[in-house]
Amino acid sequence: QQPVQSPQAVILREGEDAVINCSSSKALYSVHWYRQKHGEAPVFLMILLKGGEQKGHEKISASFNEKKQQSSLYLTASQLSYSGTYFCGTEPVKAAGNKLTFGGGTRVLVKP
Amino acid sequence: DAGVIQSPRHEVTEMGQEVTLRCKPISGHNSLFWYRQTMMRGLELLIYFNNNVPIDDSGMPEDRFSAKMPNASFSTLKIQPSEPRDSAVYFCASSNPGFQPQHFGDGTRLSIL
Numbered sequence: 628q629q630p631v632q633s634p635q636a637v638i639l640r641e642g643e644d645a646v647i648n649c650s651s652s653k654a655l656y657s658v659h660w661y662r663q664k665h666g667e668a669p670v671f672l673m674i675l676l677k678g679g680e681q682k683g684h685e686k687i688s689a690s691f692n693e694k695k696q697q698s699s700l701y702l703t704a705s706q707l708s709y710s711g712t713y714f715c716g717t718e719p720v721k722a723a724g725n726k727l728t729f730g731g732g733t734r735v736l737v738k739p
Numbered sequence: 740d741a742g743v744i745q746s747p748r749h750e751v752t753e754m755g756q757e758v759t760l761r762c763k764p765i766s767g768h769n770s771l772f773w774y775r776q777t778m779m780r781g782l783e784l785l786i787y788f789n790n791n792v793p794i795d796d797s798g799m800p801e802d803r804f805s806a807k808m809p810n811a812s813f814s815t816l817k818i819q820p821s822e823p824r825d826s827a828v829y830f831c832a833s834s835n836p837g838f839q840p841q842h843f844g845d846g847t848r849l850s851i852l
Binding site: 629656657659667668669670671674676714716718725726727728729730731732 | 770781782783784787794795830834836837838839840841842843844845846
């Protein structure tokens, strides 16, 4: 079952912060985050594993709440380059290894 | 280092024709994934291979779709016969085993007329 991402879209001014959530109805072992710019391939940002700590990439960080089966991606002091669609990919417990189910995506537009 | 290489980048063909998409994974990666992306359905996993062996093809939409990985450096996704609803961007991705990042190719934009 596909994880649910919220919000579906967000518009920011440069320097503002945003949070993107990814929720699953299944117990999760790992959550992957990717960013895709228009007309390009998804690009890996970070992986969070069950029991793992919060991760960071530039001023983008993420957390993983195992009890809530939810991950959140934090865009801090957003830059124009952060614009794109963000996808979470989830892997349930006892999965075969690296098979991801992607959420529907969150479109982020950062304006000057 | 070379990334995942897909060909062709664009394909336009008429319905009923056979379509073959090609993928060369990153050298040393053991896992290969084929995805389809559309506005309506998002990013869907079609099939994935570990060590050239198909592990899960539950996402393959129907018998018209088939995928092979004859060796560690090459995979194909074939659609025969093609239909307009197959129009989408098809991505190939590869990774090392065990909760590692997936590296995506640039995709093939397929249009079936």
